Amino acid sequence: MANYLAQFQAIKNTSDRLVVAVEDVSDLWPSVKEGLEKRLPLKKASLNNKTRNPVYVENLQAEFILTTDSRLRSRFPQEQYLFWFREPYATIVLVSCEDLDEFKTILKPRLKLIVQNEEREWFIVFVSKAHPNNDQATKNAKKVYARLEVDFNTRKRERCCKLDLNGVDASFWEDFDFKIVESIRNTLDRRAQFYEEEIRKMSEQRLMPVWNFCNFFILKESLAFMFEMAHLHEDSLREYDELELCYIETVSTPGKQRDFGGLEHGDDQAALLKPGFKPLSQIVQDDSFREFEFRQYLFARQVKLLFRLGRPLEVVMRGYSFIISFSKTLALHENTLPFCLREVWVISACLAIISSTSSTYDGLAAPDNEKEFYRLHGDLYSLCRIKFMRLAYLIGYGVEIEKSPVNSASLSMLPWPKPSIWPAVPEDASAKVLAKEKLILQANPRMKHFNIQRKQLPLEPSSLLREANRRRASLSVGNLSELIDYRQIDGSGIDGHQKFSPSTTNSMSRTYSGPNLESSLSLDRPMRISEVHVAAEHALENTVTDPDLLKSLSSLEEFEQKYMELTKGAADNYHHSWWKRHGVALDGEIAALCFKHGNYDLAAKSYEKVCALYAGEGWQDLLAEVLPNLAECQKILNDQAGYLSSCVRLLSLEDGLFLAKERQAFQLEVVRLAHSEMKHPVPLDVSSLITFSGNPGPPLQLCDGDPGTLPVTVWSGFPDDITLESLSLTLTNTLNTDEGVKTIKSSDAHILKPGRNVIKLDVPPQKPGSYVLGVLTGQIGNLRFRSHNFSKGGPQDNDDFMSYEKPTRPVLKVLKPRTLVDISAAVSSALLMNELQWLGLIVKPIDYSLKGSLLSIDTGPGLMIDESHTIDINEYAKTMEDKVHAHDSNTITENNTHPLEPKQLYIENGKIALPDWASDTSTTLWFPVHAIDDRMARAASADSPHRQNMVDGMRTIALKLEFGAFRNQIFERTIAVHFTDPFYVTTRVANKCNDGTLLLQATIHSQVKATLCLYDAWLDLQAGFVHVRKENGRPVSSFFPLVISPSSTAGILFSICIDNMAIAADQNEVVQAESILNVMYGISGDRSNGAHSPTSLKLGSSDKLFFKVAIALQRPILDPCIAVGFVPFSSNCLRVGQLINMKWRVERLKDLEASPSSSCKDEVLYEVDANPEIWMIAGRTMGHALLSNARGSRTEITVTCMPLVSGHVRPPQLGLPAMDDANISCNPPGPHLVCVLPPTLSSSYCIPA
Amino acid sequence: MIASVAVVGHQNNPLYLQSFTNANDALKLHHIVHCSLDVIDERVNNPKRSVSTLNESYLGLLYPTESYKVYGYLSNTKAKFLVVTTDLDVKDADIRSFFRRFHAAYVDAVSNPFHVPEKKIVSRTFAQRVSGIVKAFAAGTNG
Helix, strand or coil: CHHHHHHHHHHHHHCCCEEEEEEECCCCHHHHHHHHHCCCCEEEEEEECCCCCEEEEEEECEEEEECCCHHHHCCCHHHHHHCHHHCCCEEEEEECCCCHHHHHHHHHHHHHHHHCCCCCCEEEEEEECCCCCCHHHHHHHHHHHHHHHHHHCCCCCCCEEEEECCCCCHHHHHHHHHHHHHHHHHHHHHHHHHHHHHHHHHHHCCCCCCCCHHHHHHHHHHHHHHHHHCCCHHHHHHHHHHHHHHHHHHHHCCCCCCCCCCCCCCCCCCCCCCCCCCCHHHHEECCEECHHHHHHHHHHHHHHHHHHCCCHHHHHHHHHHHHHHHHHHHHHCCCCCCCCHHHHHHHHHHHHHHHHHHHHCCCCCCHHHHHHHHHHHHHHHHHHHHHHHHHHHHCCHHHHCCCCHHHHHHHCCCCCCCCCCCCCCCCCCHHHHHHHHHHHHHCCCCCCHHHCCCCCCCCCCCCHHHHHHHHHHCCCCCCHHHHHHHCCCCCCHHHHHHHCCCCCCHHHHHHHCCCCHHHHCCCCCCCCHHHHHHHHHHHHHHHCCCHHHHHHHHCHHHHHHHHHHHHHHHHHHHHHCCCHHHHHHHHHHHHHHHHHCCCHHHHHHHHHHHHHHHHHHCCHHHHHHHHHHHHHHHHHCCCHHHHHHHHHHHHCCCCCCCCHHHHHHHHHHHHHHHHCCCCCCCEEECCCCEEEEECCCCCEEECCCCCEEEEEEEEECCCCCEEECEEEEEEEECCCHHHCEEEEEECCCEEECCEEEEEEEEECCCCCEEEEEEEEEEEECCEEEEECCECCCCCCCCCHHHHHHCCCCCCEEECCCCCCEEEEECCCCCEECCCEEEEEEEEEECCCCCCCCEEEEEECCCEEECCCCCEEEEEHHHHHHHHHCCCCCHHHHHHHCCCCCCCEECCECCEEECCHHHCCCCEEEEEEEEECCCCCEECEECCCCCCCCHHHHEEEEEEEEEECCCCCEEEEEEEEEEEECCEEEEEEEEEECCCCEEEEEEEEEECCCCEEEEEEEEEECCCCEEEHHHCCCCCCCCCCCEEECCCCEEEEEEEEEECHHHHHHHCCCCCCCCEEEEEEEEEECCCCCCCCCCCCCCCCCCCCEEEEEEECCCCCCCCCCEEEEEECCCCCCEECCCCEEEEEEEEECCCHHHCCCCCCCCEEEEEEECCCCCEEEECCCEEEEECCCCCCCEEEEEEEEEECCCEEECCCEEECCCCCHHHEEECCCCCCCEEEECCCCCCCCCCCC | CEEEEEEECCCCCEEEEEECCCCCCHHHHHHHHHHHHHHHHHHHHCCCCCHHHHCCCEEEEEEECCCCEEEEEECCCCCEEEEEECCCCCCHHHHHHHHHHHHHHHHHHHCCCCCCCCCCCCCHHHHHHHHHHHHHHHHHHHC
8 A cells, every 4th residue: 555655645736625526417517617616615615524513614625527537537446445535525417408308218317327326425407598588498497407306306305406597596506505515515524434434443453463554644644635625624633643643653662673764865954844845655664654754744734734724823832842852853863863963953943933933923812822922932043042052062163152151051951962973074174173273272262351250151061072082982992091181071171172282282282283184183093172173064064955054154253143143033032922031041142242243232231131130030140140241341331320330239249259359359440430530420329239227226316406426337348448538318207208308418538348337427406206217328439329228237238129128217316395404493482572582493404414504594673683692503302302311411412412513603694604513413503682672561450461462572583594515405484483571460459448548469470481580679650649658669568589480470569549639730740651560580591491591691690680561550430420330131142133222321420510520511422332243233323312410310321233243242332432431430330241142043944844 | 860959039039049060050050940930930920821730839840951851849938949950851759749848948947037038048957958858859760
């Protein structure tokens, strides 16, 4: 059956569509051909797929072929059976007849003969040529067609349709299409069933010796091909998939040694998209196919179907995995294949898949699929790039390949090709060898910027030199040890070669170089690296047939161009996919090549991307590899800002990634640039390098308005000391963000040591709140830098991407305004008026130093400071203590005091400077004051005691304390000080003797918290009174000195009498209107308690104080002529709001004539005096009441009034203004107080239930 | 042979990376591990594609290339564990058990109260334990 392969191939090539046979019985084809062929391709066909599910196929291609055509006629039955898929899928029988008899006799038997073959799917198209106007013909045709239907239609299936040549019925074509599709479907089903049955039968024999893959393949592919023709691509693809599986199983069964293939010219180019690359008959081998070609063939068929199905993504997916798996297969057969065929094949396969799919991809797929598509393209490019680099490395371009982690990861783990024999150096290759040697020697390993010395990453899995020679050595013996001896095996072949300097290996170079190189070359001698390259290049030239690839490997420039193209392809595709990191890493490779070619701008851009990726995710090892390159680009481009920033980033990388020397070089660059003249000075972010934090411990606390000094810990990541020209920090108020940030500066130059530094910054007064550190700014040379990074108080933190997590701790707390000091009067009790007194002030700092403070004192009216005296100051607490322990612990407290502390202060211009020792303790200041009151004290009646008004004794003193570090704090207070007379005096007539002597009692009430001692007292009487017995006015009994304890009273009794004689005489002279009580007294009190002996007096001196009190004496009522009496109320109780009548009875006690003072005749003037807040008087308050002059005449004065307030109130009083008080006798006297009840509750608003 | 093991934090920052190759080429392993994060990202961000794999920590083979393989494992806290192996024929069960032990070691290391989360693991005990696990794995696969 394998013999049919060629034929099978030919059939496949020629038939690409379904065939519909036309049995032209009545020579109608020429007339209907056009109409029928217009129906093709079939617009919509409902077919069944392999699982018998309906599938709608659009534009199904088909071809009408007459049964008389040679293509159908010339087939042998055997062929028909084998290649059944190309046989007609339907047979159309074209007939025409207008005569029923003719039909019955001739046509019908013929038709029966045609349709008797059961395997055919057929239907009859009856063509009516009758003209519509020709009724007879039309009628006949109808008759014949009816007969035809009767004869050939069955109940199950209608097999006839009628085509009217002169006036086509639209329904005919629908009928026609339906019938043709029905036939195709039935045929397809039957054939698929047949093939499946055959395949099943054959599969059962798989383990038998008769099994022949070729036969199986023909059957399977026939089925697949049939499905493909019927546009059932999905089914077709499945057949190929099964075929592939079956094939892989077949070739992997151990047993026969089969040829792999791949040895022919052109096999290095993958035929993944060219199913017809080689005829199958050429690759057949025994009962199977050569793997190399056949698997590519199967894949190509699959790809073709996938493209038909519109699935380029699947093409790429399958393509990538096919390339990987096939590459592995190639590796198994590498020793039989041409040198590096595997690599070359992979390159061409990847490029083929990429080019075929990228042109067909419409980009309309779902985003996920699109990303996947690009990712696979990236993978393909990447794979291609790796293989391409491997080839380039073999032929000596390795020295020019960047030894980056990307390339090293790709190449150093990829095994060398394993040809059975490593290619030998061709003859006449000395020139090439020299050229390669030159290339290697000239290749200048690029010194990294900043003299960074790194061991270069390997690009080879093991030394190429050793590998090549080892593989050659298998041909000879004994030189392996020699190889190992002279070569330092360190995994870096090219580097090793460079170390292979002429001075150390003179003998070697003499032996192995020279014009006779090729002649001396033998199998015994190990090759040199340049020879390995030449040999590889030569072998590759034999392997590679693709001119493009050959060209790309022909020179370094071509190589780099292709390398760039592949790298860019991979990077771009990765960027479009999920795999950003792959893309960015490859950007680094693009950058390296750009850099090499002097395209620094592009290189810098790409390097920046790479650095951003590595820095963003904290891959510092990788960053340390790329960042110096970026810095170098920036330096060359004169991008000072970028360069500086790169230097700073280099400095801020982890310790251990660079040597100390290298780090110092970075710093030198920063400092050099900072001190150079930059055209555009740039701000520099050094957050990763200089970090700062507040000092550990509680934050600095400042009172509102106070400046301070804030210590800040600054961590320097510079390897050496660095001088900062200035430094400033911003403070942010955490409570009130509206205020913005405050900057505190330190303009001094600082030298930051590596590591921890503490810098003190002056803080001007700030508003209350809690402050955190914001940004550190400063200057290095002309360079302004900023740092946002807080350190935790440990070594600087490099993971800046996590810095936002750090809590910001307040470093400064400015307290809310509070009382920092309190000044109060030391004594609350009154001081002596008109005497020099010590006024005590307690100055109490509240957790705040009063150092250097200044107290201004401004006295109010009526008070003055005696500046001639010094001011005493002592500790307040001590004073109190002294008081408590006065009796026993004097010595102890003395010891506690500061021996040198000044206790005496002077006041200058109303200001006192407080001593330093008093800055933290509460102190009491004693200073002498003098309150002045010109008014004379007056005695009060004992009946209506009338105390001295407190306000009269008040004096104010305004204090202003300036304190704080810069006297910035001000405390102001006005203190009221109470001054008073030492005592007040009440008088009363203690007794009226019958002889007219009055005993006047003067009660002396002490008003001070001090013991008064009365030494003497005398009374200067006013006119009208004289002392009994004309005495000197001293009291009745004299027991002076009289001691009056604080707040107690003492009485002095004077006996006086009325001087009747004087009355008349007084009228014409100015006489003393008041009596004066003169008191000579002393006071013994403590200034810390209140009133005390005036400061002007020496303590314990005998000087006495003098005090005068005016006493108003009233002559008694000796001559009453009118009596006034209050008539009791009619009701018991008074209520607020109730009108009451108040009645007074006025009675004349004497005849008017007898009364000299009476001025009225028969009436008396009265006046009612009432407190208007308490009483409302209805009617007149003043008037004349009739009262006859006769003795005993009476009258009543009534006033209606209403109490306004409840309580015990003073009732209205009746006065007689015209009468002298001495002539009025009140009997009974009016009540002092009356009780007024609250008003009765009003029920107006209460509604009874 | 295991070439390298790595722990990568949830922000894709390296927490621990140890290579077991003799050559001084750790940097290329850094690169491989870093690039493998792409695959993990893709799987994690594309739940549709990998419904089956996301239900468990073990992510399976991430990165089949011709010369090495990368396997991944994702913890609940999004810590990623990666293994780069040059051995192209490894049993899945072996790798799974390797990751389980590796994960346990990591959990112990980060449970140290002095360890700062998301910082590099500098514990020597952890390094020793990981080396032990790697050796045991090599012994297991060779034996």
